[in-house]
Amino acid sequence: xxxxxxxxxxxxxxxxxxxxxxxxxxxxxxxxxxxxxxxxxxxxxxxxxxxxxxxxxxxxxxxxxxxxxxxxxxxxxxxxxxxxxxxxxxxxxxxxxxxxxxxxxxxxxxxxxxxxxxxxxxxxxxxxxxxxxxxxxxxxxxxxxxxxxxxxxxxxxxxxxxxxxxxxxxxxxxxxxxxxxxxxxxxxxxxxxx
Amino acid sequence: xxxxxxxxxxxxxxxxxxxxxxxxxxxxxxxxxxxxxxxxxxxxxxxxxxxxxxxxxxxxxxxxxxxxxxxxxxxxxxxxxxxxxxxxxxxxxxxxxxxxxxxxxxxxxxxxxxxxxxxxxxxxxxxxxxxxxxxxxxxxxxxxxxxxxxxxxxxxxxxxxxxxxxxxxxxxxxxxxxxxxxxxxxxxxxxxxxxxxx
Amino acid sequence: xxxxxxxxxxxxxxxxxxxxxxxxxxxxxxxxxxxxxxxxxxxxxxxxxxxxxxxxxxxxxxxxxxxxxxxxxxxxxxxxxxxxxxxxxxxxxxxxxxxxxxxxxxxxxxxxxxxxxxxxxxxxxxxxxxxxxxxxxxxxxxxxxxxxxxxxxxxxxxxxxxxxxxxxxxxxxxxxxxxxxxxxxxxxxxxxxxxxxxxxxxxxxxxxxxxxxxxxxxxxxxxxxxxxxxxxxxxxxxxxxxxx
Numbered sequence: 312x313x314x315x316x317x318x319x320x321x322x323x324x325x326x327x328x329x330x331x332x333x334x335x336x337x338x339x340x341x342x343x344x345x346x347x348x349x350x351x352x353x354x355x356x357x358x359x360x361x362x363x364x365x366x367x368x369x370x371x372x373x374x375x376x377x378x379x380x381x382x383x384x385x386x387x388x389x390x391x392x393x394x395x396x397x398x399x400x401x402x403x404x405x406x407x408x409x410x411x412x413x414x415x416x417x418x419x420x421x422x423x424x425x426x427x428x429x430x431x432x433x434x435x436x437x438x439x440x441x442x443x444x445x446x447x448x449x450x451x452x453x454x455x456x457x458x459x460x461x462x463x464x465x466x467x468x469x470x471x472x473x474x475x476x477x478x479x480x481x482x483x484x485x486x487x488x489x490x491x492x493x494x495x496x497x498x499x500x501x502x503x504x505x
Numbered sequence: 506x507x508x509x510x511x512x513x514x515x516x517x518x519x520x521x522x523x524x525x526x527x528x529x530x531x532x533x534x535x536x537x538x539x540x541x542x543x544x545x546x547x548x549x550x551x552x553x554x555x556x557x558x559x560x561x562x563x564x565x566x567x568x569x570x571x572x573x574x575x576x577x578x579x580x581x582x583x584x585x586x587x588x589x590x591x592x593x594x595x596x597x598x599x600x601x602x603x604x605x606x607x608x609x610x611x612x613x614x615x616x617x618x619x620x621x622x623x624x625x626x627x628x629x630x631x632x633x634x635x636x637x638x639x640x641x642x643x644x645x646x647x648x649x650x651x652x653x654x655x656x657x658x659x660x661x662x663x664x665x666x667x668x669x670x671x672x673x674x675x676x677x678x679x680x681x682x683x684x685x686x687x688x689x690x691x692x693x694x695x696x697x698x699x700x701x702x703x
Numbered sequence: 704x705x706x707x708x709x710x711x712x713x714x715x716x717x718x719x720x721x722x723x724x725x726x727x728x729x730x731x732x733x734x735x736x737x738x739x740x741x742x743x744x745x746x747x748x749x750x751x752x753x754x755x756x757x758x759x760x761x762x763x764x765x766x767x768x769x770x771x772x773x774x775x776x777x778x779x780x781x782x783x784x785x786x787x788x789x790x791x792x793x794x795x796x797x798x799x800x801x802x803x804x805x806x807x808x809x810x811x812x813x814x815x816x817x818x819x820x821x822x823x824x825x826x827x828x829x830x831x832x833x834x835x836x837x838x839x840x841x842x843x844x845x846x847x848x849x850x851x852x853x854x855x856x857x858x859x860x861x862x863x864x865x866x867x868x869x870x871x872x873x874x875x876x877x878x879x880x881x882x883x884x885x886x887x888x889x890x891x892x893x894x895x896x897x898x899x900x901x902x903x904x905x906x907x908x909x910x911x912x913x914x915x916x917x918x919x920x921x922x923x924x925x926x927x928x929x930x931x932x933x934x935x936x937x938x939x940x941x942x943x944x945x946x947x
Contacts, residue, residue: 319694320694320698321690321694323640323643323647323694323697324647324690324691324693324694324697325687325690325694326644327643327644327645327647327648327651327690327693328647328651328655328686328687328689328693329686329690330644330648331650331651331652331654331655331686332655332682332683334648334652334655335652335653335655335656335659336659338652338656339656339659339660355679359679363683363687375644375645378624379645382617382620382621382624382645383509383612383615383617383620384508384509384649385508385509386652389573391573392508392509392612393509393570393608393612393613394608394609394611394612395570395571395604395605395606395608395609395612396608397608398533398601398604398605398608399573399574399577399601399605400574400577400601454601455577455580455581455597455601456593456597457584465580479676482676483676483680483683486677486680486799487680487683487684489799490680490684490799490840490841491684491839491841494683494684494687658794661789661791661794661795662794662795664754664759664789665789665794665795665796665797666797667759667778668757668759668782668786668787669782669786669807669808669811669855670782670807670808670811671778671782672811677797678797680798680799681793681796681797684841685793685794688793
């Protein structure tokens, strides 16, 4: 495994650029999305980390983004950042970002026979909504001292928006696959160049 | 890039980053493991005092850092008013304010490169068989360098859209934006390889 | 020269401020010529002026009419009357294939998608580029991408085409070819460029300096003076103008 785990320059660059993409998306609230839905595109960026980069690199990109937020860069939507976020009720979502990206990538990598839209949208719903909200809801339950059921009530209003983003992640990944098949690394031949 | 470090210098800026982060960990664990209204309220008071020592501008910045919590505090207020357990609610809110206030205090008084130094030490064992040394610094620098440039690209794509359409931009401009992130990464990797000679 | 009574674009007392800085400082222009050049140093405000003329930004005060339409308020007319091409095609091509890219603009002016696509194909035929329709944009060369940007704008049949330094990216042969294309156009053209050689046979050149019109008139006269001034500034190495 040693050689496969090593990140080459290209991987570091891809991971950093996708972390930057996630950050940039947080700074343009609701600019890119379907009209009239005032949601930030940041979690869409996390989904793309998984659908485009795949599990390991997607995890690293989302993890790098979260690390930078923790270190005090105001990269989270609305210009927020810092350690306070990691003890606030929404901490679970932040901590769940890398895990969500990993799960999405893991699913997309295993669904190569499915067309790009369904693989990416399905992966994004499972990882970017189900997994992410499991973390987010657990975090809220812990910090607000509520039961999981009660905490889910708080998260409920945001789920439709994130399902919409998962579908958009599907469309975007499909377009990328159509425009430049080799850009969707998660669906490239596993042994491409190591 | 702007960081959240307070430009207004306080005595806390001079404390070693490792010490601040370790204390933060211990105090946060303590706050969350203790279930006592008196302890939580005195923690809020104590942290308020720590901010107050930094001067009025520092206090204002601290209060701004706590503002994102208000929806949760509002939810707690409503919930516990309905269930008739306001005291419990106040306790939870106080614990939250204390924990977030303390963590923000560390963020506000610790420079990015000092935190990076601590992160580097902590993650060393991982990177021994993962990213090669310097990979993390490089990745951090790249994010800081490319976030504004991707933002600008997004804005020019949105402008190009508006030049030809009255409708609002939608997800479609994400496709060329994502591609440009991939292309930038390829170019950066080449530049790094050229300089590292590997 | 075309001599209709009504000028194509009229700017009256246009001021544009951003974050307390005045970027365009009371410019009034009446643009009627077929080929107009816009020159100026970096930061003189020429790109902002281009965006104002396309209605992409609204003036802080003053008014801009293109073919009678207030471009920043009446966006629907604006996109029919004036088209803009930016420096880097990668920052403006939105769609994966050439046909979609061209159909996008067409579908904005009341046509449905299938009709827009048919029109896009017809339009490509007109230029002898019918085999481009299904081509992925990324497979095109840099010069071809520039041409796609131009075709996408031409397809919307605007009265005025604004080009914001289109010649600073592509190589020399591509630039020459694009320029020839440009000269053959029926539409009025406003070309922003550093390279005065392209403007030699233009009808008029406007020189912008610190957000104001510094010189305006016959291309030969303005370009001579512009070239001389730029030359002189280049020779001084004290960076005096950077201090201002």
